[in-house]
Amino acid sequence: MRVFRSAVVAVAAALALITAALVVPAQAHGVTMFPGSRTFLCWQDGLRENGAIQPYNPACAAAVSQSGTTPLYNWFAVLRSDAGGRTSGFIPDGQICSAGTGGPYDFSAYNAVRSDWPLTHLTSGANITMRHSNWAAHPGSFVYYVTKNGWNPNAPLKWSDLEQFGSVSNPPQSGGPGGLSYYYWNVQLPTGKSGRHMIFVHWIRSDSNENFYSCSDVTFDGGNGEVTGVGPGGSSPSPDPDPTITPTVTPPPGGCTATLRATDTGWAGHFQGEVTVRNTGTAPINGWKVKWTFSGGQGFEGTPWNGVVSSQPPAVEVKNASYNGQIAANGSTTFGFNGTGSVPSPVPALTCTPA
Template sequence: MRKRIAAALLLVAATTGAVLVHTGGTAAAHGSMVWPGSRTYLCYEDGRAGGGGGDLNPTNPACAAAVAQGGKQPLWDWFGNLISNAGGRHREIVPDGSLCGPTTKFAAYNLARADWPVTQVQANSTVTFRYNAWAPHPGTWEQYVTKDGFDVTKPLKWSDLESVPFDKVTNPPLANGEYAWQARLPNKTGRHIIYSLWQRSDSPEAFYSCSDVQFGGGTGTPDTTAPSAPGTPVASGVTSSSVKLDWPAATDNVAVSGYRVYRGDQVVATTATNSATVTGLSADTSYAFTVVATDSAGNASPASASVTVRTSTGGGTPTGSCSVTYSRPSTWNGGFTANVAVTNTGTSAVGAWQLVWDFPAGQQLSQAWSSTVTVANGQATAKGASYNADLAPGSTATFGFNATTSGTPVDPTAFTLNGSACAVR
């Protein structure tokens, strides 16, 4: 694939007199879904076929309309549909109607049309997703599908997608320039969009793609199969009045749509993810919680195993132990780069971690990655991104930042994680 694209670019240079210049710098990740093909990829291939081996000349009506609106460069860069500073904030920074092309460059691929290139798929089948790795990096892929009744001739909104991904994979196998992994398609019929998000774990950069598919082979019968029981919940962030619960996800023959957290026979929290925070608890009190999964047909799973939690006596400080490694790999006149690694050395998971340290006068934050960092009243607070916000026992989250300084940088000597002091290494 790389050789074909490189050859095509050289041909453009030869036939148009264009000069291709490499500006250097660090390579960014690039890639897109090639099966089922994303709009940008299939329009690129359509353009190659229509161009007869020369320039890109799409003949598919939707692809031609996208070129008429946004030009051909997005097709040459079909693997670059990205937001560089997304950091897991997809629903916050990508507005409805812009899911397929969240930046100006790729906006034409949001056109609400029924004639985009379509991939035929079989409902409930196990398939191999293939994702081009133009520049490979670690991260997590999530695949969503549109809800029943979705109308492709209307702009795609977040609410058009099922609330949870039907497929999710972290660091899938890489070979021959592609990531490839197996997934089970949902039980759908007719025309839909499979929406893929790739969030890098070593950078806030994220990639987006829409694959138009036509489902066949659906059962056509009501879904009466309940999800499996969720895994045993794990408690973290215990205070005098609240506790965060995380649990291994349930499975379903179609898709899990949500979870209910019970205390006895009372529902105390609902969520679309396998995590929830229960509030309104009493101090120094034992509580037992279970979790039930549900699907879109209303089927409910058996309850998970119970977890018993005793709230703290007061103060609202979460429990846990931690260590921090702080380093400055680069320092220059007037600024520096810092890398931070925070490790959960305790025996319970730490949810929605927040790391706090002193930020001396004369230093000013200019950029951060793999976390959200804010500075106020002489203190810096780093919060985990959506993809690294929870720390299981023994796990480490890494992030970094750039800062300016009016003098020699001073390294912090004390850190607290969710209110607990950390060892500094």
């Protein structure tokens, strides 16, 4: 695993890491993307179009001031290679959100007791789809916890503050590793919860002793997955490199998302892209439309396949072909293109609309 040893290298690596999200799997892992973990939402909060990280959120800014930007360029790497399924007695109380101090990066700043971390708004007892990054895919199980009623959010988080409310083994993945794809599974949130809480996810690999630890700040206030405390307005993730992580509680029938990755970058001034369109709803969709904007002068070389272009770059719009418009619930399809120019970095934000 790569460790960036200076601020200069860390900043330069930002573009490399974001490009890696388009190109090939990296040797790193994952944290919870919904409800968003501290490191993931702080990365979203601070990431700018030029690849620099400059947080808006004051808690994220304080964490960067303490430990630099390297942890956020590696937001998916809150891990311990020697964990072997251990929790209490292995990671000290008060250091749960950083996985202690024995990991590859210094996440200790993300243990800070503050009331202004990015926050996901939920409803007690609601059904949600949890999402956990698969930056590198591994077999294993996810065990998820929530803080007990009466937990004091103004004190360091202790293992005794947490109670388990479920687990899942080897859930499905939204796409391949190395980007902003994720594992996902349906969960009923605990009933009887109100106000501020923490959701903690422990990912336990079954093929090694490596484990991953993830803290997500939430409030049970009748919300439907809205995120506050991120971006210049503090009301939603900004910038949003991948709209597929926009939180959704009980997705409506026929919703869809789209993700872009580069599949071939072997020749200068050209690349090959693939877009995965996924039905996130509970009923089939019978057509789709994907839009995005290239900001670096990229274009299409020839005609995309498995899709019909209705608007050319830079403001791209691609609709389904006659044979792949119908997507079953939780199903997906892909279309591809040959691109001119450099691989987009950061990844453009794609939107998908059922046609």
